[in-house]
Amino acid sequence: RVHGDCYSNMATMTSKMFLPAISAEANEFSKPDWLTEELSTGTTIAAIEFDGGVVIGADSRTTSGSYIANRVTDKLTKVTDYIYCCRSGSAADTQAVADIVNYHLNFYKMEHGDEPSVRTAASTFRNLCYNNRDSLSAGILVAGWDKRNGGQVYTVPLGGMWTRMPVAIGGSGSSYLYGYVDANYKPGMKKDECLKFIANAISLAINRDGSSGGVVRLACITKDGVERFVLTGDQIPKFYEDS
Amino acid sequence: MSSIGSGYDLSASQFSPDGKVFQVEYAQKAVENSGTIVALRGSDGVVLAVEKFIQSKLHETEVQSMTRLFHIEEGIGASVAGLLTDCLMLVEYARDEAADYRESNGVRVPLKVLANRVADYVHAHTLYSAVRPFGVNIILAAVEADVGPQIYMVEPSGVVYGYSGVAAGKAKQTAHTEIEKLALSRTPCEELVKEAARIIHVCHDETKDKAFELEMSWVREGMGYERVARDTLMKADSYGKKALDDTDSDSD
Numbered sequence: 001r002v003h004g005d006c007y008s009n010m011a012t013m014t015s016k017m018f019l020p021a022i023s024a025e026a027n028e029f030s031k032p033d034w035l036t037e038e039l040s041t042g043t044t045i046a047a048i049e050f051d052g053g054v055v056i057g058a059d060s061r062t063t064s065g066s067y068i069a070n071r072v073t074d075k076l077t078k079v080t081d082y083i084y085c086c087r088s089g090s091a092a093d094t095q096a097v098a099d100i101v102n103y104h105l106n107f108y109k110m111e112h113g114d115e116p117s118v119r120t121a122a123s124t125f126r127n128l129c130y131n132n133r134d135s136l137s138a139g140i141l142v143a144g145w146d147k148r149n150g151g152q153v154y155t156v157p158l159g160g161m162w163t164r165m166p167v168a169i170g171g172s173g174s175s176y177l178y179g180y181v182d183a184n185y186k187p188g189m190k191k192d193e194c195l196k197f198i199a200n201a202i203s204l205a206i207n208r209d210g211s212s213g214g215v216v217r218l219a220c221i222t223k224d225g226v227e228r229f230v231l232t233g234d235q236i237p238k239f240y241e242d243s
Numbered sequence: 244m245s246s247i248g249s250g251y252d253l254s255a256s257q258f259s260p261d262g263k264v265f266q267v268e269y270a271q272k273a274v275e276n277s278g279t280i281v282a283l284r285g286s287d288g289v290v291l292a293v294e295k296f297i298q299s300k301l302h303e304t305e306v307q308s309m310t311r312l313f314h315i316e317e318g319i320g321a322s323v324a325g326l327l328t329d330c331l332m333l334v335e336y337a338r339d340e341a342a343d344y345r346e347s348n349g350v351r352v353p354l355k356v357l358a359n360r361v362a363d364y365v366h367a368h369t370l371y372s373a374v375r376p377f378g379v380n381i382i383l384a385a386v387e388a389d390v391g392p393q394i395y396m397v398e399p400s401g402v403v404y405g406y407s408g409v410a411a412g413k414a415k416q417t418a419h420t421e422i423e424k425l426a427l428s429r430t431p432c433e434e435l436v437k438e439a440a441r442i443i444h445v446c447h448d449e450t451k452d453k454a455f456e457l458e459m460s461w462v463r464e465g466m467g468y469e470r471v472a473r474d475t476l477m478k479a480d481s482y483g484k485k486a487l488d489d490t491d492s493d494s495d
Binding site: 119122127 | 349356
């Protein structure tokens with residue numbers, strides 16, 4: 001107990017010595033990064049199509065510089081009952097865009113009397129991201145199920161292009177996944193294989209990317225709706241060096 | 244059943260004591276003075292036919308002018324009855340809405356949605372004294388992936404209904420009687436083209452009306468919207484004339 005007290009004293013002393021003083025002349029350069037950096041979902045996101053639906057996954061870390069503002073973030077955001085998006089980039093921008101798309105698709109459902117297609121959702125995302133490309137920092141994966149074309153994944157990266165892909169990755173952690181995906185993706189995987197594939201991918205990226213971490217969030221979307229999973233601690237897939 | 248407006252018909256922003264908006268009724272009369280148009284929904288598409296009056300003998304039929312059949316979007320066609328210049332405005336609106344929809348949603352506009360939007364636009368013009376209603380009946384047709392061939396017609400009041408077969412213009416009553424005799428849902432467009440031509444010929448009153456040109460177009464499954472090709476049109480036209488002559492000679 002004595003030692004503990006000593007450490008806490010030392011901690012207070014050191015923090016006072018090395019912390020930049022907040023003074024009247026404090027500016028962007030003298031403040032620590034977690035007071036000035038925008039909230040970013042540094043992130044790893046991934047999505048994959050299978051016959052009957054899609055599986056999507058993300059990490060759960062939101063950072064403000066080097067400070068982890070939220071370690072249990074939900075980056076898998078609903079836009080309709082059958083369509084979700086995976087958000088990477090600025091947390092504010094992606095939340096705002098996702099909310100607007102949700103509004104549009106709700107309106108669409110009222111006017112048409114039917115669920116919008118995944119393509120329609122992706123197109124709506126694309127229009128917002130492209131027309132506001134100069135103000136936004138948003139990399140989004142749109143994935144879901146509709147009755148005409150089943151499971152579909154669309155990627156809408158930074159500039160606002162869009163394209164459908166059988167498997168897509170995004171966010172800062174995705175750089176470490178291109179090799180894994182190229183080596184391990186095969187068309188025709190079943191739902192359970194897809195769940196493992198995405199969980200592995202997110203886990204691998206978390207191990208290498210400082211901006212990704214926390215838990216692995218997964219969701220599976222089919223004609224029966226959405227099934228969500230969270231992998232925490234020991235449940236996260238382990239690889240070499242994970243002792 | 245026509246009544247005199249007397250004072251309550253000066254603008255569309257007025258109701259009459261018996262609950263009518265006379266300007267809208269007058270707009271409907273404008274449609275009734277126009278040549279007949281017919282739309283038939285078959286098993287594999289929709290046929291649109293128009294009785295286009297020829298204003299003058301000097302009118303050059305080779306050069307297609309003042310047509311009443313329009314291509315709205317890929318796979319969506321329209322035919323119009325009423326004041327032609329009002330019709331052109333509505334067609335332009337329909338084209339803009341369809342293109343806008345495709346840009347926002349990445350897919351072609353469902354016909355029901357387009358018809359409702361055109362109807363809302365037409366209705367909006369029945370609310371104010373600053374504008375007058377459209378003197379137009381517009382028929383919209385398409386073949387949709389999940390539901391098959393579709394026909395919607397918008398009237399000057401802004402109401403819109405879906406139909407399996409419909410007509411508008413001068414002889415719409417006669418045309419409706421003829422349409423009801425057909426077994427539309429089982430008949431392919433190849434056949435309906437001839438029937439549509441026949442109905443137009445039946446509707447045309449030789450004594451009262453000017454000379455006319457038969458115009459036809461169709462939307463078919465997998466083929467999109469097309470004006471009916473010249474030789475098919477000629478064949479259908481002569482079938483129509485012949486059928487008319489046959490019925491004429493039948494009556495003693």
